[in-house]
Amino acid sequence: MDFVSYAIEGNDFKAAGAASRAIKEHLKRIGADADAIRRTMIAAYEAEMNVVIHADRGRLEASLSDRAVNVNVIDEGPGIPDIRRAMKEGFSTATSEARALGFGAGMGLPNIQRNSDRLRVSSRVGEARASASLSCSSRPPLPTSSSSPSTPRPSAASTAIVA
């Protein structure tokens, strides 16, 4: 398991995505499968852009192996007053500058959720800190013919939201 950490600067749309790119290169080096890389890229990039668009600065930390990726994004900014509302498709508080660049469609958090096995978002308004943790794995799905009723099936995405 490898551990990496990258700083993210708020409102820096030119450098945005550099942390996600570095994670991609790392995953390719350690032999992660294409599906896991794809899902991780969508989730990590959306999380990274959330920091660029909404926060002053932040950090993307990840633990990586060829079987699983865990990404933790922490930022300093105004926080998310209503996380459940923020998870709804189409809801966005992005600036006009961000929208002009194609962001702010309100799909970021839903996209992260869809491409993660597990997503946890926490934020406290006034404490200027929010975090999102997600994990993706490349484990194969359980075969349906041999599953017993008591065998737990991996979920496409499970979410625990802490406001």
Place this chain on the structure above:
Amino acid sequence: MKLPELAAKIGATVLSPGKSDATEVTHIYAGDRVSDLLNQASEKTLLVSNLASVQMLRVAELMDVPGICFVENIRPEAEIVDLAKANRTFVMVSPAGVYETCGLIYHALAAEQAVRPIPP
């Protein structure tokens, strides 16, 4: 259809030649919302967009997208073209808008399908 050939058929100007083996695209997606482009992107996808920004190149890089077609004769900044060349991402600019450009691409690909010999 390979991207350089497609560019010629739709009258687009090539700004970045992409990979030397000229990837063949089988999926086209047009949009101006990055989240949608992320979801639809693949190593066989041509993205059509009016978002001539560094972040379009980043999406292409992260999702292994072989080519981008900008529309309406948009001229991306030199920095974006340089990044495309460095990443070996094919970039072309169509003189038409999104709707017409997609129509031209559709007809070019349909014509190719019509003449492609049916495999035994």
